[in-house]
Amino acid sequence: MTNSGGVGRVESKRARFETPLSLRCGATLPAYELVYETYGTLNAAKSNAILVCHALSGHHHVAGHYADAPDNIGWWDNIIGPGRPLDTDRFFIVGVNNLGGCHGSTGPSSTNPASGKPWGADFPLVAVIDWVHAQARLADLLGIESWAAVVGGSLGGMQALRWAITYPQRVRHSLVIAAAPRLSAQNIAFNDVARQAILSDPDFHGGHYYEHGTAPKRGLRLARMLGHITYLSDDQMGEKFGRELRNGAFSFGYGVEFEIESYLRYQGDKFAGYFDANTYLLMTKALDYFDPAREDAGDLRATMGRTRAGFLVVSFTTDWRFSPARSKEIVHALLANGRDVSYAEIDLNSGHDSFLMADPHYHGIIAAYLRNVKI
């Protein structure tokens, strides 16, 4: 797979922070490391930086490829590069793996300095606000006083929202894509079934599976299969798989028969092969806890009154995980405060995953908005 027109070869970097970080859950991380990547050039005024926040299973490798792994292309490569919506000829793009992640930043699989063993289940539950505080320290390190924009989809969009609320002076624009101001009971329900799949796997060992030389892959596989259903739309699944049978006839057993089963099992297996179950647990809890309006007794309007950024809110018609109605809650809370906000509802059939698609209209909206961002 080639990657013409993108940012090309990239390298990941690592930053160590020795100042303790107080977390939302009450715990303190004495020190931590963040891995990150940057694309484009930071201008002299350091005014052209865009932070890209990742979702549940994402990481710092947002665009480009590595010299020693040309096929390992960043998860949002299609939107970043010279002339692309997140234009590296104009902007300096930063991608970071969040705390608790499993792609190099400090997380459950890192060594707990207190025990000399992997943190495992002892790694504190980190919240979206903790990620934002940690990202702010990375911004300090890079000399970025304020982001031209913070951009994210899904859980990444929640970080973009949280940034604008918690650091209003440090975010000039917030691009909140396929997100929600808080999870619904149904969203939490799906997350809990996913967690139960992991927690009830005999290989979980209370989260300390690293010491047993194993991993709860069966649970993680189930969690991913379930999650994957919520990322796609019914229509798309119907179009892509329908009721197609792998062997053309019923076999009256529990093996793989329908194409959709094959697809989901493949996705589950692939994911369980590289992702850490403790990170998955932690990320889903961060989603469940996300509710910035909780600080204002549930009044989202009051919460959004603390923002100063311009907003672009984007939703997708077939996204039933975080439906357009959820994005509109954010839009109307901003409007009620007289904030600058634009809202686009994109007609794409890929459900929640639409935010990763290279659709010309969708990308046109992002590109048009960012072209008007002053640097």
Added chain:
Amino acid sequence: MTNTLGRPDLDVIAGWIQPGESVLDLGCGEGALLRILRQGRGARCWGVEIDPANVLAAIANGVNVIQCDLEGGLTGFEDGAFDHVVLSRTLQTVRHTQGILAEMLRVGREAVVSFPNFAYWKNRMAVMAGRMPVSEDLPYQWFDTPNVRFFTIDDFESLCSQMGLVVRERMVLDDKGKLIEEEQNFLGSLAVYRLKR
């Protein structure tokens, strides 16, 4: 009066907006009016638009635009949130005429409405000649038009009084954009209103 983008009604509307006031433009298209109001009048502006291409163009024009279907009303917009709610050359394309007028005056202190006057003499002439009018202000063929409601200045004012809406100001223009003071329902091609409850 300066002619802006060939849309003299926009100049009339701009003249009614004071600096710093908030404006919601329903069916804002590519955001032409909002740009004028923001840059020329220092207003705080938002638009509502349903067409994806127009939403993209409005964002490219640097104006705030909310993608939303007006037929669904203005659900989610707070009462009295805007100083002015504008519906320029769009009322004739909306099915729920009374609903949208009521919604405009729910979310805005004042409604600003412009629409083509079907009773304009040139339109009457066209109908007299046996054909539906096609003109500067009614630029569509009958079989390919976004317009679903055809009404006159007198019709509109009758509806306003029926709904208890107060006409604060009315400006009527002919098809050259010239102000018409007399026989407005006959000589006027386009009407622009300021309404309040």
